[in-house]
Structures are given as C-alpha cells and as structure tokens.
Amino acid sequence: MSKLQEIRKVLEAATEARTGPWYIGAQSPNGCINIGSKGVMVAQCLEASPAALIAHTPEYLSYLLQRVEIQESRLESLNEESMSNFRAAHERGKESKRLRKALEEAFERLCNAQPNTAGFILAAALKEGRQANETTE
Numbered sequence: 615m616s617k618l619q620e621i622r623k624v625l626e627a628a629t630e631a632r633t634g635p636w637y638i639g640a641q642s643p644n645g646c647i648n649i650g651s652k653g654v655m656v657a658q659c660l661e662a663s664p665a666a667l668i669a670h671t672p673e674y675l676s677y678l679l680q681r682v683e684i685q686e687s688r689l690e691s692l693n694e695e696s697m698s699n700f701r702a703a704h705e706r707g708k709e710s711k712r713l714r715k716a717l718e719e720a721f722e723r724l725c726n727a728q729p730n731t732a733g734f735i736l737a738a739a740l741k742e743g744r745q746a747n748e749t750t751e
Contacts, residue, residue, distance in 0.1 A: 618682060625675050636669045638662070 615623075636656055639648035646658035647665040659665040724735070 618679065621675065622679060625672060625679070629672060636672065638665045638669050 634651045636649055636651050639650055639655075642648050642658065644658075646660060647662060648655055649657045649659065649665055649669050657665075657668050659668065721736075
C-alpha cells in the first residue's frame with residue numbers, strides 16, 4: 615500500500631467515524647481546548663493553533679489528496695506525450711538517415727556516370743546554400 619493510499623484509508627475511516635465537520639469547542643475544566651463533532655470529542659489541545667489545524671485536518675487532507683491526484687494525472691499525461699514525441703523523433707531520425715544514405719548513393723552514381731555534371735550540380739547547390747544562409751542571417 616502506498617503512502618497516499620494509506621492516507622486515504624485513514625481519512626475515510628476518520629470521516630466515517632465523525633458525524634459532521636470538526637469544530638473547536640469550549641475549553642474543558644482541565645484547561646484543554648476540545649475538538650469534536652456533534653458530541654464526539656476527537657482531540658484536546660492546550661493551545662489554539664494546533665486545535666485549528668486538527669479541526670481542519672480532514673478538509674485539508676481531502677484537498678491535498680485531490681491536488682496530488684490531479685498532478686499525478688497531469689504527469690502521466692505528460693509522460694505519455696513525451697514518449698510519443700520521442701518515438702516520433704526517433705522515427706524521423708531513422709528516415710533522415712535513410713534519405714541521407716539514398717542521397718549519397720545517388721550522388722555517387724551521378725559522379726561515376728557524369729563526373730563534370732556532378733561537379734556543376736554540387737557547386738550550384740553549395741552556392742544556393744550559402745545564399746540561403748546569408749539571407750537568414
């Protein structure tokens with residue numbers, strides 16, 4: 615059982631045992647501040663600060679558990695999206711390698727068949743590439 619499951623289980627048990635929201639009651643004869651719900655005392659504290667925390671604990675824990683569930687759901691969604699993007703990038707990389715190899719083979723065949731033509735094509739491609747770089751800079 616995970617810690618979150620344990621917290622949910624304990625919170626549910628405490629929620630079943632109480633008959634309504636917990637309130638800070640009157641100070642008892644022993645000087646302690648009573649915390650309870652419709653005749654059921656849950657705790658006693660010597661100071662108001664802990665009493666307020668104890669009285670609101672079920673509400674706070676419910677809220678925090680909901681926030682954790684939302685964040686876990688978002689994280690799972692982001693993980694799935696990341697894996698999908700990784701797989702797509704991997705496939706594009708494989709396709710890029712395949713195309714590069716095909717281009718190199720085609721260029722090699724061209725060089726072997728028409729050495730002078732290949733040189734002119736390469737020179738023109740390099741010139742176009744330089745012009746494109748100058749334009750974007």
